[in-house]
Amino acid sequence: MTDQYDHDGPDAALRADIRRLGTLLGQTLARQEGPPLLDLVEEVRALVRSDPPAAATRLTGMDVTTGTKLARAFSTYFHLANITEQVHRARDLRRRRATHGGWLDQAAKMIAERGVPADEIAAAARRLAVRPVFTAHPTEAARRSILSKLRAIADELDAEAAAAILYGASDEGPSNRRLAELLDLMWQTDELRLDRPDPTDEARNAIYYLRDLYGDAAPRVLDDLADTLRSLGVETSPTARPLTFGTWIGGDRDGNPFVTPHVTREVLLIQHEHGLQATETAMEALINEVSVSRRLRGVSLDLSASLAADLDVLPEVAARFRRVNAEEPYRLKARCVKAKLANTRRRLREGTAHTPGRDYRGTAELLADLELMRASLARNSGQLTAVGKLASAIRTVSAFGLHLATLDVREHAEAHHAVLAQFYAAVGEVSDYPGLSRLERTKLLADELTGRRPLSNADTPLTESARKTFDVFGTIRDAQDRFGTEVIESYIISMTLGVDDVLAAVVLAREAGLVDVHSGRARIGFVPLLETPAELNAGGELLDELLSLPAYRALVAARGDVQEVMLGYSDSNKEAGITTSQWAIHRAQRSLRDVAARHGVRLRLFHGRGGTVGRGGGPTHEAILAQPYGTLDGAIKVTEQGEVISDKYTLPSLARENLELTLAAVLQSALLHTTPRQPAEALERWDAAMDVVSESAFRSYRGLVENPDLPAYFWASTPTELLGALNIGSRPAKRPNTGAGLSGLRAIPWVFGWTQTRQIVPGWFGVGTGLAAARAEGLSDVLAEMYRNWHFFRTFLSNVEMMLTKTDLGIARRYVETLVPKKLHPIFDLICEEYDRTKQEVLAITNSPALLENSPVLQRTLAVRDTYLEPLHHLQVALLRQYRDSGAAGRAVATAPGARRAPGDGTALERALLTTVNGIAAGMRNTG
Secondary structure (H helix, E strand, O other): OOOOOOOOOOOHHHHHHHHHHHHHHHHHHHHHHOHHHHHHHHHHHHHHHHOHHHHHHHHHOOOHHHHHHHHHHHHHHHHHHHHHHHHHHHHHHHHHHHHHOOHHHHHHHHHHHHOOOHHHHHHHHHHOEEEEEEOOOOOOOOOHHHHHHHHHHHHHHHHHHHHHHHHOOOOOHHHHHHHHHHHHHHHOOOOOOOOOOOHHHHHHHHHHHHHHHHHHHHHHHHHHHHHHHHHOOOOOOOOOOOEOOEEOOOOEOOOOOOOOHHHHHHHHHHHHHHHHHHHHHHHHHHHHHOOOOOOOOOOOHHHHHHHHHHHHHOOOOOHHHHHHOOOOHHHHHHHHHHHHHHHHHHHHHHOOOOOEOOEOOOHHHHHHHHHHHHHHHHHOOOHHHHHOHHHHHHHHHHHHOOOOOEEOEEEEHHHHHHHHHHHHHHHOOOOOHHHOOHHHHHHHHHHHHHOOOOOOOOOOOOOHHHHHHHHHHHHHHHHHHHHOHHHOOEEEEEOOOOHHHHHHHHHHHHHOOOEEOOOOEEOOEEEEEEOOHHHHHOHHHHHHHHHOOHHHHHHHHHOOOEEEEEEEOHHHHHHHOHHHHHHHHHHHHHHHHHHHHHOOOEEEEEEEOOOOHHHOOOOHHHHHHOOOOOOOOOEEEEEEOOHHHHHHHOOHHHHHHHHHHHHHHHHHHHHHOOOOOOOHHHHHHHHHHHHHHHHHHHHHHHHHHOOOOHHHHHHHHOOHHHOHHHOOOOOOOEOOOOOOOOOOEOHHHHHHHHHHOOOOHHHOOOHHHHHHHHHHOOOHHHHHHHHHHOHHHHHHHHHHHHHHHHOOHHHHHHHHHHHOOHHHHHHHHHHHHHHHHHHHHHHHHHOOOOOOOOOHHHHHHHHHHHHHHHHHHHHHHHHHHHHHHOOHHHHHHHHOOOOOOOOOOOOHHHHHHHHHHHHHHHHHOOOO
């Protein structure tokens, strides 16, 4: 297989590597399946370019076995193109870093040029708390077995390039043989999962990336940050935590019946197993390096005393080490740390009690040991090591802890009320708790918090579902006792509609002993999740009411006067469309900022961004810089979902880049975006224009989703019924008890279906109508001004432009004409009209003749991908037609919302279809 890239231009080296891998893939196809398959691939590609209708006809008549092989061939090509692009992106970043410095260097330059005083920089550095949160949303279609081989291909390409730099042009023969071997293995590896993963499988997948980050990218970025701040005159403690990691996997119960209290405990154990291993590896590096002898340099008395105490209670430290390292206190102390880590692993595995001095309960005790070593070095002529290798190790341990990532727990608001209804019924005080108004529930629960009586006891009867909900709070308490308080810090309340929804979770936490207003105990914080436009618009009012309650405010004070609020991107987009969703989130941040400031509370925003623009995704760096002033004073959490995780973190160079980009943007925002960038009158003018755009866009979008024919059109025109059979996530695609319509469909399958068929409605629908309405009101000049001067608006349009480019209604028409009854075709006509309108309006504002006019390399890359995507789309259409005619689709829909598919229960036809789904996901660089 060879590509259609030109042989010159700024990305010539990238294109050469893709051509090379394409040729090697062609050889694999011929070697593994015979020359006819390679000939068929070339025939189909030629037909797509020269005669698309003939290509469609050729694919429609293809047998299932051949179609599966063809789909696998194109899918494999996309995987190779993706990893090669990542490799070259990483190389470009390394070259740019060598010439111009990294993103932190650039942020430091801007901060220095602005003349920010060192004390302000130091204060911002202390507040810096960036946390990417890995989630298990099912949007990564590629199996780990495939991703690991792609990583090996990337490593081979990089090793070859490094050798060429050192030794000049070299023979590609050995490298080609290794690449060919990996391609053969890829072809012989089943890209489809046999069974749906459970939450512990998903946890292991996230841990794969976290371990990689621990070993390379994170330490580099943390060291770079320390150096950057030092260049600005600020020294930071190695135990500071400017960067940490989070996860929802094993804690996100909302709509996932497979996340039980037992699963939460299991996931925490798995995380600790790997976290302890990573820490032991870090200790081995210290043992190898810090060989200071007490016969040549002194050692502090406190380190000597600590080491003596350790050796007394740690017989596990071998006599040999006690002898050979007798005069090397740092090495011997590091060996004692390793022994404690091993004991900690044994304690956690066996469930025995913590023994002070012999094992660690939480990261603080480990850091105390490492800090003793660092302080002793600093006082005894080892300053460079103290601020070098040892400080780097401490920074990394501080970032990851023994647990790798802090687990967030999430549950739907109604689940808490269901438990409380049974508690109040048991004590005989409230006979109709569900019938209370929100105001009545708020007063009842606020009074409950200020009281001292227990509302429940061990014998309080609960239904099975209520018991599972309440037991989670006990699991949190036990986990903190067992692992340390940092393993779980936040409890997120999904679909928060009122203050009573937050207080309900707080009361249950009190019953479990996690919080107590009277003693000032708050072992967890409570996080309202605002996920609909109505709740986003009312977010400031909700927070004001919540913080005005003395009992709740006391708990916030116990958490360091920090209140976290989560903003939901995906569901607000699905409900209101991208324009209204993005605008509502932007305004909500302003309102929440002002309310928090009035109450003397630091606001930490948790951005629940999706992988795709249609679910609130897009470049994180730009999104951070586009936030309203003053909303980011150093603390931020951002979800990392699905295929975004592999794209950002598979290669160490890209992982380093993405972490540094985020840290640089947060530091820059915290120091340089504390006041409005524009005059108040300009913001008022732009706000008014955005209100016009949003209102019209909302009406347009709701007109589509409320069309009674849309559910039938969506299911007919997209392969969404196959999502369950893909086995790419543990959570069901639909919320329980929501029927066959679209209202209960989660945002991920919603975006998945539109993306597979290249309609990508969630990424742009309604934007054109909204912009046209503003233009009709005479706001053309204001829109142009907004694009030039308003970061929020420019970022918004940039993301929409990308989605418009990925949309291909010519391909979508094939799905509609083949699969959708004619009476539903007017829906597609509406989509086409809005697409044309949106494209026209966006180009008018950007003053460009074509989409992505200012990104020619990306423009060309997407065009080349379409050459390979089109056959997959034609094949998917043909196979979907057969699949539905056979009646298999109805069976898939019946089992998709949560049933676990047994291995091998899919037909050959279903397998062929799923292969096209994987291929299109790889070609589009996203599933949902």
